[in-house]
Amino acid sequence: MLRLPPFEYHAPRSIEQAVNLYAQFGGAAMFAAGGTDLYPNMKRRQFTPQALIGLNGIDELRGIVQDNGITIRAGTTLSQVASHPILQSQYSALATAANLVSTPQLRAMGTLGGNLCLDTRCNYYNQEFSWRQALGFCMKKDGEICMVAPGSSRCWAVSSTDCAPVVVALDGRVRLVGPRGERVIAASDLYRDDGILYLGKERDELVTEILLPPADGTKSVYLKLRRRDSFDFPILGVAAALRFASNGEIANARIVLGGVGSRPLECVESARLLMGQKLTRELIGAAAEAAWKPARPLDNTDSTHSYRKKMTRVYVARALEALSEK
């Protein structure tokens, strides 16, 4: 049976306390929100932090507030996100994505903040300790080389969060609080194209809020590809958000892919094709074709990379079709 490695557990009551505690341990601690990614990984020794700073007891991290747009505090659980009426109606891609994450048991524990900060994944990395030890460790944890691309100087582990592509597609921003104060960055800047340093924030910064702009008629969808409709992480996620002008032309378009690179991948060319146009069958085909090209999945998740790439086109087309029917 598997054991969690030993750690100290701290349960701060405020954001400030949490950030201070983190600073005290100087990199030897980790934040734990729902723990649904963290604890299984700790059991397999991907992480062995000296201390965990539990975020569950921090009231100011919970809740969904309607303001100019909408603000979701980082500690809100995925089941709350999935069932929130405003999110369901105006930001439906986010409610959908949250509802497709992992399992009902895990969504009740897992948080939106944790989902956005989810560790990147790879077939060589998401293994039990003894398995990795026997094969030889890779550079993401304890080793020197990359097993997927042995000549590579970087890690290609895959961004596998369902909500990140949606938050990026919806033009979201995140509030970060750290020992040097507070800042708000675009959600797309929360990610870096690197399997190891996949987050564009400092380690000691806490994600406290996810800020979404007014929906303003933007329609959005999220589609997820995986082998089984249970447990499995996305091997492709497509988030698409379109705003139509009153004449039916597309006034704003964003398509973001998850599961195909180390960060959510924006389909800039597809969006450019859509802008100012009416959504026709031909246009959908062209936009899907353009989305498919930049996707460069590697063979380090379930299913083959060629299949995931092919499905990018199918799923983007399906996403746009769904939006045209909405």
Add this chain to the structure above:
Amino acid sequence: MTNLNMTVNGKPISIEIEANEYLAAALRYKLGLTGTKIGCDEAECGACTVIVNGTPVDSCIYPALKAQGAEVLTIEGLAQTWAATEPGVATEPGVATEPGVVTEQGVVTEPGSVTTPALHPLQAHFIHQGALQCGYCTPGMLMQSKHLLDHNPNPTTDEIKVALKDTLCRCGAYVAIMNAIQFAAEEMREPNAARQTVIPNLPATKAPLDVIGKPLPRPDAIAKATGAAKYTDDYAFPDMLWGATLRAKFPHAKILKLDVAQAQALPGVRAVLTHHDVPGSKNHGLIYNDWPVLCYDKVRYQGDAVAIVAADTREIAQRALDLIEVAYEPLPVVDNPVDALKPETIIVNDGTGHGNLLKHIHVEKGDIDKGFAEADVIIENEYHSPFYEHAFMEPECSIGRVLENGRIEVICGSQIPYEDRRQIAAALNMEEREVRVRGALIGGGFGGKEDIAAQIHVALLAKATGRPVKMLYSRHESLVSHPKRHATVIRVKTGAKQDGTLVASQATIYGDSGAYASLGDKVMTRAATHAAGPYAVPNVKIDCYAMYTNNPPAGAFRGFGVTQSAFAVESNMDELAHQLNMDPFELRRMNALRIGSTTSTGQVVKESAGLLECIRLVEQEVKRQRDSNLQSPVSKLQSWGFAAAFKNTGLGGGAPDKSAAEVEVFEDGTAEVRSSAAEIGQGLPTVLAMITAEELGLPYENVRVLLSDTDLTPDGGPTTASRQTFVTGNAARYAAKGMREILAETASEYLDAAPAQLTFKDGYVSQNGHKLPFAEIVKRARQENRPTRYLHEYFAPATKPLGVEGDMHFGFSYAAQAALIELDPDTGETHVLKIVTATDIGRALNPLALQGQVEGGIMMCLGNALTEEFIVEKGKVWSDLFAKYKMPSIKHTPEIVSFIVEDEISAGPFGAKGVGEISSIPTTPAITNAIYNACGVRVRRLPVDQDALLLAMRAGKLET
């Protein structure tokens, strides 16, 4: 240590706990609430679901301290949540209160001595619908279902599927689970109405006798539904140590050095053992003694055991493993059976003295060349199937301890207790009588718990330390170490006349048996003898090579080799039908085995051959459905596919197939039936209790069952080859009959009638209106000094080895199945919408248990066809986490229309033959044939690869 205060099932609890202890472990090992099960330990199965403050969580990854101040509800508290609102809900009639499991002291609790709590409606309906089989997933399933009903008092089946899609049941009881939840919901919406136990909607079967033929719930059902059922890890002993195993680092390597000094020096370590410490036989094995207890010269697969440790805690045991120094010299890895046979290939295991060849199996009938010369059409193809994993929900666990008199006791969930005892005794250099093997309940086996796992290791460690030692495998360890379903390469050539008559059938089969023999030789023999399908073919030639490689060993797995060959044969048959432009039902009907036909091994079928009837029923239903289906608009590609199958019952092949059972009667009017035969979820205790009750004329709930204790129960033989109902069922039947004859002699004096004229019924013995209670007869028999127990050793009809004239098997079960699938032409995804199945099992002793076996078998092979693959590359296991082995969930459950054919077999108990495997065998080819009908591509490789299918469809290719 921190103080944790929480409320568990309404009771305030305060315990000291480490920050890294998680809730499941705290509940199970600190509070003794062992009803909460751990299946994967990594949030990948849902077995550990408990409700914290109204929300279901996976307690295996929930730090216990997070429950500080919380209200926790576990399976043990489920009933009271209902009783609290609804006092006085009656206990369940018709179900004994205690399962046939040994308690701590090795005694069986008398019925009635445990008061049954009022059950929650979910528990009651799970029991009556047959929604629990092995019971291991049941607690988690019930907690998740409770949460669903708390929020949705009237869920649709789709809503149930969404709520339960991440709570796995490998027994595949999903249809029954959905029904049970809906009946429970109904009851909960009308809390004042009395409980109606609804009989499930089961296929028609023969009129029942007093007990036989009735859809009775399992005797252990209440225990399983309330969390009282005990599996091995639910037992604990004072001073118990934790064991751990050092596994091989390489799939094939010479051991150059093995140094345990540092590990031994670690405080808290009580023993570190290597091959030097195995006093007796250095190898074990079911048929061939070729599997090292602890490796000595080399390691042959990744799961090989190199050293074992016993320590005060699990952490220390784990750390000790890291301190063991092993130096290896890696050897070339043999990773497939075809290479293994080449003369230049390095020898992995010379267990049989023929190098890597474990066994060459040859089946020949008629003249194959002449057969093909006569054929008008010949179809020849090569099929590939990968390794598959049983994925039983309960990982292996064993406890070893030294008894007062120096004997060794091992508690484990074993499919073959007497075989375990033999192998333990041999390794420890002890007499068999000095070893006692006690079976706990088993959380699923499916063939994967026939081999030794940790049984010998815990015995060695217990002997070395003098203390009880428990070894509980992690899911990872379970996946890498126990035997799998054989990966195969099968080349089949089928020849037929223009009218469809089969004239020749040839097959070459390579079976990857992995590093050790396990039951590989027998499994591949079955693959070979069934490789012409359930058809009468005059000319047959089959060559099968079971090979040693550096992959995980392959052994028994529901279907026993026939799953693989049926996929190949039935695909060829379907292709033949298309080539001949024949109806696929008709082609099978023309050639089907029937009374008077001769099988490939030269056996003449003399009785109980219901295949034609199975085909007829399925055809009729499919044609009826197809007509109504055609009217509905079809967006995606929908199609039906068909396949037929047969499977032997019993060991056959000349192996003496025997089982013993003992029946004892008591003065309180009850009886107990005992046999060392394993219950792995298939429902054996139900069948034994029913047979005994029928023969003694007792109510079902007056019969207890005691299984799997080598001290207390006679040898029932292996739970394999769908044999237990037949062989142990017969042993119980004759033992009960023998007992009845003795009682009849006593009764005849009091009732003044000849013993043969007495009627045993409903707990009375009667004749002409005079009757005496059964209990009274037992009392008087005892006063007369007559024996009150009766042992019967049953020998199944003799069989002949392969290649010798005569019957290789005493019976076969048959099945026909049709699958309706929907194929997405853009993604290549296949969904199974409907399965129509007909199964000939001789006689339905218990239609409820039978339905569970049929539906479970179908679910398992739906995974076999579409989603599952145990991935091994160069001897390295990739599918080493539960979530990486993609077994189907409740969401995959198709609509299942089931027919039962009861073509009785004279020697079977009440005419019954094997049930456990047959239903799963035709599922895979029925699905792949449906895929062909939908898109014109033949699947030659399992599981169906969506990408390959798409590529083939787009390129206009005919196969993948």
